[in-house]
Amino acid sequence: MTIKQLSVFLENKPGQLAGIMKTLAEADVNIVTLSLANAPEFGIVRMIADDHVKGADALAKAGYAVRETEVVAVTVPDRPGGMADLTAKLDRAGVDIEYSYAYSLGHGEKAILVFRFDDNAKAEAALAAEQT
Amino acid sequence: MNPISKPDFTPVPELRKMQLAKLQKLIPYEYEHVALFRQRCDEKGVKPRDLVTLADLAKFPFMKKTDLRDEYPLGLTAAPMHDIVRFHCSSGTTGKPICIPSTQGDLDIWSEGAARCLAMYGITQDDVVQVSYGYGLFTGGLGAHYGAERLGCAVLPTGAGNTEKQIMLMQDLGVTVICCTPSYFLHLATVAEKMGIDFRRDTKLKHGVFGAEPWTDEIRERIEQISGITAHDIYGLTEIAGPGVAGNCQHCHGLHIWEDHFYPEIIDPDTLEVLPDGEQGELVFTTLDRLGTPMVRYRTRDISRLQTGECPCGRTMRVMDRIHARSDDMLIIHGVNVFPSQIEACLMKVPEVAPHYMIDLSSTDTMDRFEIKVEVTAEAFSDDIRALEGLRRRVLDAVKSVVGLSPKITLVAPGSLPRSEGKIKRVIDNRRK
Structure with a gap:
């Protein structure tokens, strides 16, 4: 979001x-x-x-x-490969990450990161399938 | 003694007689050929024939840097273009330069002045002279160059910059004398050290001829200590002639003025009254022989003093104190004249920065440090580092294109620089005095 x-x-x-x-x-x-x-x-x-x-x-x-x-808050599964899946999606969509930092590291299952993309809307669309 | 030094020892009565005779020719010449001077004399009700004694010079009007700008380019030129052989220019507050056209005779006098300085320093025909002042519109390079040639030295006209190559040439050609700004020499020394070169061991350098920016006894000692050379002071200004108007002998704490060509006065910058020798005030020069752009009572804005008493070296030419201050706001940074208003004009061209700035000058071990702090406007602030870096770059380019120097540009928060209703202090000069 x-x-x-x-x-x-x-x-x-x-x-x-x-x-x-x-x-x-x-x-x-x-x-x-x-x-x-x-x-x-x-x-x-x-x-x-x-x-x-x-x-x-x-x-x-x-x-x-x-x-x-405006930045995009993205939930990332807290497991090996969680970030890899996310960045692979972004890569396929051709979206650039300007910067990112942690929003909340959660307590075991999920982490939330804040991203600034070159195109926030496009990135959100690309990531929509990943959101749980 | 080199024959070129003979005039340095002119007996004082003879010198004063000569100065008066020259003034009695100069004043009518200036009156006839320079409308601004004529108009000002007429306003004051003073005529060329009123100059009966040297003291009468005080009756005549001053010339200022603003006059040179206002009369740019040729308003103060007294000789026809037929007789002009060269122009020199220096920067002004609004980007408009001042222009000094010279005749061959004017250049000859200037070269003689520079040569007499070099001879006074003990430099001879056997010396190899590297001129690392900038060449071109600036008088430093060509002034030292022609002075050294006049003396018969072998001249290596490197100009400023390309420091490593300069050091190589200095070694290969057995350079014994370097002419440059003191800050450039310190830079040169730093580079030499990085290259593993020791001036004492690896070069034949004996003399440094330094000028074009105010420098201190501390810097002189430092230069002599790190390099083993003797540091000499040469004074000049584009408006009067380049370097070669005055220089120091081995005895005096100051500079002998070649007053057979450049007549000095010290005035109170507020009352404009002439002060007696021994008192500190603004240095004023009258060119006694110049025909291209003669200057009558030019206010240099340099604060100095004409010393009293005789110099043990036997030269009769009066000694002025070394220059440590200027009476107006002009800054000399790396030998370049910079006015705060020039910087302001540059900043105004970049809409994303506020017209609030601070010029911060300080000294590192070897160089003057030149920083401009400028406020970024709240509107122009973006979340993007690259955009802000780009802004910083544009500010730098704007300043560099006008001033010719690359200051450090620091973006500061809006409203963080001091504000004032009245005259604001835009310059913090913490350079070693």
């Missing part, structure tokens, strides 16, 4: 992430998961929040460069 993600620009200096976290905490927004991406001179923090609208609002008001983007 497609879900909203918050992406925030991070300067490459200490205390940047702390400021973002503090802003979200004060807005009473819970972060479900996050991932940090870095280029040589800056970074991007990507988050799934319980209330992305409130989160985006709070961050923008605090002066952060924030963007709401």
Whole structure:
């Protein structure tokens, strides 16, 4: 399923992430998961929040460069070959993965991963058969 | 002593008489041929015949860098194109350069000045001189080149860049003198070290002729210590002549000005009053012999002082303090004139960045570090790293195309740079002073 993600620009200096976290905490927004991406001179923090609208609002008001983007949450069977099946499907559909990070590792049977594809809709269609 | 050094020792009374005689020719010439000067004299109610003593020069109007830009390209040219043999240009704040056309006589005086500097440093006809200043519109390369040739040295015109090859040629041709910016020399030394080359052991290098950017005694000591050469200071500016206006002898803590050609004054940059020798202020030059683009009382923006007393070397030419500061906001980075407003103009061409920026200059062990911090707008921020890297690249290209340098571009968060209602500080210069 497609879900909203918050992406925030991070300067490459200490205390940047702390400021973002503090802003979200004060807005009473819970972060479900996050991932940090870095280029040589800056970074991007990507988050799934319980209330992305409130989160985006709070961050923008605090002066952060924030963007709401769509990502796809995919359930992956927690067994050898689970990820292989999924990526084989994507490969056949000709979909590129831009990035991915864990949403929830579950408790034994399933893991949920967040994906950003070059074409989210196409990827979702290709994966539809895999969803359980 | 090389005969070219003879004028360095002109007795002071004779020198002053010569300067006055030259000024009494120059001022009417400038008045006749340069409309801006004539107009300003008329506004001040001063006539060329009012110049009776050297002190009377203070009655005449100043020329500034903005005048050179406003009168670009040929508004301040006094000689007909028939007599012009070369142009030199340097950058201005708005991308519009200043242009200095020279006659053959002007170039001869400049070469003489540079040659007299080299001779003063102890360089002779037997030396092999590598010129690693940039050649072209910039005066550094050609100035050092013609000065060294004038002295009869063997010149290796490498220009700047291609450092490993420069080091190879330096070894193969037995180079004894290098002319470049001090920061380039430090870079050269770093590269040489990586190549396993020791200047003392593997080259014949004895002298370095350094200029085109402000540098400090600490850098001089460092250069001498790592390379075993003697570091000499050469001063010049495109508006007056290139390198060769002044240089240091082995005794003085400063630079002898060839004031038989370039007449110096020190003024208070606020009141514009002439200050007596010994006091610090803005350096002002009048070209005594130049015909292509004569300059009367050109304000260099360089802060210096004309020292009092006699130099043990016996030269009568006055000594100015080495330049550590400029009285306006022009930055000299790697020998290149850079104005913050130029950077601003470049950034304005990239819509995704806010017009908020900070120029951050610092010194690493060997080089000046040039960084521009620029705010990415909230609108332009994307989740895509490649898009942001592309943006950074476009900012770099925009700056590079105008300034000719490749600063480090750092994207920062919107609103993170200081704001101010009034005059904002756009430059943090933490380079070694």
